[in-house]
Amino acid sequence: MVEITSEDNRIVFKPEKNLTGEYTEKLKEELSKTLDKKIVELVIDLSNVELIDSTGLAVLVATHKSIRQKEGELKLVNVSEAIFDLFKLTHLDRFFNLN
Amino acid sequence: MIIEDEETLQMYVEESREHLADIENDILAIEECGENIDEELVNKVFRAAHSIKGGAGFMGLNNIKELSHKMENVLGMIRDGKLIPNAEITNILLEASDVLREMINDVHNSNDVDISRHVDALNAITESKSAAGDTEKQQPEEEQETGEPGAREGLLFDVEVEEVNKAIQKGNFIYLVNCDLIADVQEKGKTLNDFISGINDCGQILDCHVDTESAGSLENFLPGNSFPMKVLFASIIEPDLITAVFDIDDAKLTTIKDENEVASVLGKPETPGGREEPEKPSGETTEAMPAVEEQKEVKEKVEEIPKLKPAPAKPKQAEPKPIVQETSLRVHVQLLDSLMNLAGELVLSRNQLLQAVGAGDQHQLEVISQRIDMITSDLQEAIMLTRMQPVGNIFNKFPRVVRDLARKLGKEVELKLEGKDVELDKTIIEAISDPLTHLVRNAVDHGIESPDERVRAGKDPKGTVILRAYHEAGQVNIEIADDGKGLDPEVLAAKAVAKGLITEEQAKVMSDKEKVNLIFYPGFSTAEKVTDVSGRGVGMDVVKTNLDKLGGEVELESTPGIGTTIKIKLPLTLTIIPSLLVSTCGDKYAIPQINIEELLRIASSQVKDRIEKVGNAEVVRLRGQLLPLVRLSDALDIDRIYFDKKNGQPKPDRRESLADRRSKSSPYFYDEESGQKPVPEVPEERRTGIDRRYHASSAVNIVVVSAGPLKYGLVVDELHDSEEIVVKPLGKHIKKCRGYIGATILGDGRVALILDIPNIARMTNLTSVDASDRAREVSRAAAKESEDIQSLVIFRNAEDEQFAIPLGLVQRIERVKRSEIETIGNRRTIQYRGRNLPLVGIEEVVEVKPLADHEDIEIIVFKIANREVGLLATGPIDVLDVAIEIDTDTLKQQGILGSTIINGQTTLMLDIYGLVKALYPSWFTEMKTVETEEGKDIxxxxxxxxxxxxxxxxxxxxxxxxxxxxxxxxxxxxxxxxxxxxxxxxxxxxxxxxxxxxxxxxxxxxxxxxxxxxxxxxxxxxxxxxxxxxxxxxxxxxxxxxxxxxxxxxxxxxxxxxxxxxxx
Incomplete structure (x- = not known):
């Protein structure tokens, strides 16, 4: 359900569906696991994500902060237009590293 | 999706109507300006479109949103000078605004309206211009999102104060919203995208701050119940609606009023969480917004409708039915406050009243009744104010009507509006809108000729239609005047005959004015062919019927070749008016105070001097002017009665004229009928010697009233108090009585009719022309009369008292020394030509100061009763030829005929006969008088x-x-x-x-x-x-x-x- 590929210090996370409801919980757990490892770069590929709910957003924010604490970096890639707009409107585009 | 809340929708609709109200005229004005765009004006229209768009987005009214958005684009280009408005563009804009209005008026079905034509037309305008401009204008809001990062640490919001101010100046409201992405979004079943883009649709997110701290970290994931976000939001949506946009509590929303506050919010390093208990947005009226001029007018009347809570008066079920008539009214908050205040006072007074009644305290009752009296008047006034609306509200739509029509007909017409500020009761304003539209259309369609025709007729090719409102005699008059071809009375009459509306005989005896007014007959249409413009199956008769319903009157005057003027008189209905109560023949009538100029009571002894006859009309002399008199009883055709002063019984009054036979009668228009006739029916009145004319009750009470330019005196039996009366319409059965405008119920429960002063003048054939001409003629005659020159000897007795005597009576004047006067007994004489000349002094008889103590004394010699007598006087003696009018009342006494003013000094006219007679009664033998056989006076x-x-x-x-x-x-x-x-x-x-x-x-x-x-x-x-x-x-x-x-x-x-x- 979450496709994870890792190479060197880079882990790519690719959620397979929208970050809503219970799925966010699962995602959070998965992400927590990866954080145990030493990573420099965490990439979340949002190609399959059209919607993010508030908790989903909170998870992304929390992930971002956690990685920062470990001096790593979170990158969001393949952000859909809708989600990009959302980030832009909430000015989270300045918070996240978007690609 | 149309928003469920009918209440909110209603508010949006009303607001949008207001925005649309002026849009037309403004677009027209923009067109007029052409290249020299009036940025302020364009901005105003732009804002209007923008506001409508904003609200529509939030309401889910996609069509409205789409259309207004496109309009906004075009307007934006105009504003930026990228587009010069021409007639074509103006037309498209106007048509779009029409459709917009239609959709607003029927919001529930607005999404089904086909707007593609208009959208395409608008798009065509924008696309034909620079494509770059297009995209820029598509999102005009984005202009403001320029202040990018700059990321100042410590500041919550990353936005320039100036940027916010700019938004404020554009008429936006600035809100600081504290919402919770979990509680306000997720738990309400909304998706984040919808929530955010929903906000974005109805305004501009200036800045947004998601509280990333509260999300915690993955190790310590906090958000289960809270994920706050602060939004600095600029929107034209008013504070009372904005909470619905966010669907959050009032408490989480702060309205930022002015620039100072903006600075403080932005400059505040900590989270503005300290503002957890912001003032209620509803309390922060929109007045606080530094709105731009045009909006101010609207802002002055702030709606005080409880937000989102269903008003009890309004049915809540959202039955989709078109909203056509306005059902609510914008009222200034101040006014509402004062109403509330008054209501409070009223309650207090009621409590006091109940107490006082319970205690039977008479004194207290009086005090309270005064109080209630006061409160009631104030209350009434305040409530009336809420209903008054400027007539400009309907006038303003006519420039568009006239423009469109003129274009369609290929005519050039200028519309002038006058008296937009005249206020009328709301119901009347609403009801006259249609009839007025019809009349204005008629004026342009049928009245004004084509430019060619006009040039041929030697007129300016551009026709003029004037729409004018003004107050007159307690009524509001609205005039629609054009300088077109006018109406030909003969043509109208012929047509009426052809249509069988009147017979030929009738037509023959009709005046021109009656003929042109045939146009109001049902089934009469003057247009040669029915055009799609005026001939909409509604004739002038419908106009008239509609106005009749309002109790209004419509009159048409037309001069062929010069133009037509239609005058609508809107009466005082539904109102409480101050008026004077009078009575005649035992019945009470009310005269609207507004018609009353003054009250005049002519004492019975003065009747003969002040009331005169001109021809067979009675007039009263008032400060040198002649005022026509109308007897109320005559005007209303009531048999005159008077109340016998002995037993109080009513008796028929047969006096023909007020001016009794002693009165002056002018020769002009003299009519034999008008003279006095004997009154055999009441012989006792004449013969007892107590002449009723001299009784105090026969003083003449005159109410000087004005009806437009015409002033006249209404003679009534009695004058009563002024009272505020409630005007009730007349019943159907007496509606045709022209002398009344209504009826009222008096304090004692009796009914009094309210007099229609202008109509009474008309009923009695008093017209201003007649009256003034006649008055002028008579005053000329009066002037001529007074030109009658008298030679008077002017002299003095005491130094400061001047006397006069006609020169004709004086034999000669001698100057003697005081020492030459001898006193024998109590008589003074002087030796003169060997005889004793008896001397009289004025002060011996008349109460004046004694003869001045001069050495030289003048003696004026008269011949009286065949003897010479000398009057003692002091100089300077002068002989003057003067035109005099003698006041025989003021200073009259024995020996003095009266007084007059000569060279600015009051002068007593000496009655030398009276004087001498008082001193030497023996000189006068009893004059024999003759009596007729009947013993009646000669x-x-x-x-x-x-x-x-x-x-x-x-x-x-x-x-x-x-x-x-x-x-x-x-x-x-x-x-x-x-x-x-x-x-x-x-x-x-x-x-x-x-x-x-x-x-x-x-x-x-x-x-x-x-x-x-x-x-x-x-x-x-x-x-x-x-x-x-x-x-x-x-x-x-x-x-x-x-x-x-x-x-x-x-x-x-x-x-x-x-x-x-x-x-x-």
Missing amino acids: TILLAEDSDFFRAHVKKFLEDEGYRVIEAEDGLVAWNILQERSDEIDLVLTDIEMPNMDGFALTEKIKTDDRYKNLPVIALTTLADDESIEKGKAAGVNDYQIKLDKERLIEGIYKVLKEQLVPGN
């Missing part, structure tokens, strides 16, 4: 054009016990004589008179079989032989000098004796 008709001499001679005669009928000239005398010949025993006539002189009068009398035996005595100032001869030839019985009293009385006596007691 009546003398006195024809004399000089007021002064007439008064003088009349006094002589009356002193001797004769009755005197006065006439200003020979003609008047002749007329009076014909009417009342049986009363008159002798004619005394001056020689020199206007219209008919004494000789002519005498000749007429003597050659008429009926009167040839009537004695005539001619009077003159100086009798010269020639005129004596001429008089004799005419048949004068005797010739007398006016001021020689003895001889005159003697002469009269002789003549009468011969005449009445033949054989004696």
Whole structure:
């Protein structure tokens, strides 16, 4: 359900569906696991994500902060237009590293 | 998706209507400006479109949003000078605004309206211009999102203060919203995307701050119940609606009022969480917004509708039915406050009243009744104010109507609006909108000619239509005037006959004015062909019917070739008006205060002097002007009655005219009918010697009223109090009585009719032209009269008291030394030409200051009762030729005839006969008077054009016990004589008179079989032989000098004796 590929210090996370409801919980757990490892770069590929709910957003924010604490970096890639707009409107585009 | 909340929708609709209200005229004005765009104006329209768009987005009214958005784009280009508005663009904009209005008026079905045509047209405009401009304009809001990062640490919001101010200046409201992405979004079943883009649709997110701290970290994931976000938001949506946008509590929303606050919010390093308890947004009125001028007007009237809570008056079910009529009204908060205040006062007073009634405290009751009286008036006034609306509200739509119509018809028409500020009751404003539209359309369609025609007729190719509102006599008049071809009364009449509306005979006797007013007949349409413009199956008759329903009146005046004016009079309905109560013939009537100029009461003793007849119309002399009089009872066609002063019983009053026979009557338009007739029905009144005319109750009460330019006096029996009355419409059965505008119920429960002052004037055929012409004529006559010049000897007794005496009476004037005067007994004499000349001093009889103590004394010598007598006087003695009018009331006493003003100084006219008689009564033998067989007084008709001499001679005669009928000239005398010949025993006539002189009068009398035996005595100032001869030839019985009293009385006596007691 979450496709994870890792190479060197880079882990790519690719959620397979929208970050809503219970799925966010699962995602959070998965992400927590990866954080145990030493990573420099965490990439979340949002190609399959059209919607993010508030908790989903909170998870992304929390992930971002956690990685920062470990001096790593979170990158969001393949952000859909809708989600990009959302980030832009909430000015989270300045918070996240978007690609 | 249309928002569920009917209440919110309604508010949006009303707001949008207001935005649309001016849009038309503004677009027209923009067109007019052309290249020189008035940025302010464009901005205003832009904002209007923007506001409508904003609200529509939030309401889910996609069509409205789409269309207004496209309009906004075009307007944005105009504003930026990328587009110069021409007629084409203006048309598209106007049409779009029309569709927008239609959709707003029927919001529920707005999404089904096909707007593609308009959208395409608007797109075509924008696309034909620079594509770059297009995208830029597509998102005009984005202009403001320029202040990118700059990321200042410590500041919550990353936005320039200026940017926020800019948003404020554009008419936006700035909100600081604290929302929770979990509680307000997720838990309400919304998706984040919808929530955010929903916000974005109805405004501009200036800045947004998601509280990333509260999310915690993955290790320590916090958000289960809270994920706050702060949004700095600019929107044109008003504070009372904004919470619905976010769907959050009021408490989480702060309205930022002004720039200072913006700075403080932005500059605050900590989270503005300290603002957890912000003031309620509803309390922060929109007035606080530094709105731009145009909006101010709207802002002044802030709606105070409880937000989102259903108003009890409004049914909540969202039955999709079109909203056409306005059901709510914007009222200034201040006004509402004062209403609330008054209501509070009323409650207090009620409590006091209940207490006082319970305690039976009379004094307290009085106090409370005064209080309630006051509160009621204030309350009434305040409530009336809420209903008044400027007529501009409907006038403003006409520039568009006229423009479109003129374009369609290929005419050039300019519309002028006057009196937009005139306020009318809301219901009337609403109801006259359609009839007015019809009339304006008519004026443009049928009234104004095509430019060619106009040029041929020598007129400016551009026609003018004037729409004018003004107050007049308590009514509001609205005029629609055009300078077009006018209406041809003959054509109209012929058409009416052809259509069988009237018969040919009727047409023949109709006046032009009646003919043009045929246009209001049902089934009459003047257009040659029915155009799609005016001929919409609604004729002028519908206009009239509609106005009739309002109690209004419509009148049409037209001059062929010059133009047509339609005047609509809107009456005072639904109102409470101050008025004066009067009564006539025992019934009370109310006269609207607004018609009343002043009240006039003419004491019975003054009636003869102040009320005159001009022709057969009565007039009153008021400050040198003549005012036509109308008797209320006559105007209303009531049998006159008066209340017998002895038993209070009503009796029929048969007096024909107010001006009794003693009054002056002017020769103009003299009508034989109008004279006085004997009153045999009430003989006791005449014969008892207590003349009713002199009784106080026969004073004449006049209400001076004005009806437009016309002023007249309404004669009533009694004047009562002023009272505020509630105007009730008249019942159907008396609606046709033109003299009334309504009825009211008085404090005592009786009904009083309210008089229609302008109509009463019309009913009695008083017109302003007539009245003023007539008044002018009469005043000319009056002026001529007073030109009658008298030679007066002016002298003094005490130094500061001036006296005058007619020169004709003076024999000579001597100057003597004070020491020459001898006092014998209590009489003073002086030796003069070997005889003793008796001397009289004015102060011996008249209450004046004594003779000044001068060494030189003037003695004015008179010949009285065949003796010479000297009047003591002091100089300077002067002889003046002056035109005088003698006031015989104010300073009259024995020895003084009256007073006048000469060279600015009050001067007493000396009655030398009275003076001497008081001192030397023995000189005067008892004058013999003659009595007729019936024992009735001898009546003398006195024809004399000089007021002064007439008064003088009349006094002589009356002193001797004769009755005197006065006439200003020979003609008047002749007329009076014909009417009342049986009363008159002798004619005394001056020689020199206007219209008919004494000789002519005498000749007429003597050659008429009926009167040839009537004695005539001619009077003159100086009798010269020639005129004596001429008089004799005419048949004068005797010739007398006016001021020689003895001889005159003697002469009269002789003549009468011969005449009445033949054989004696």
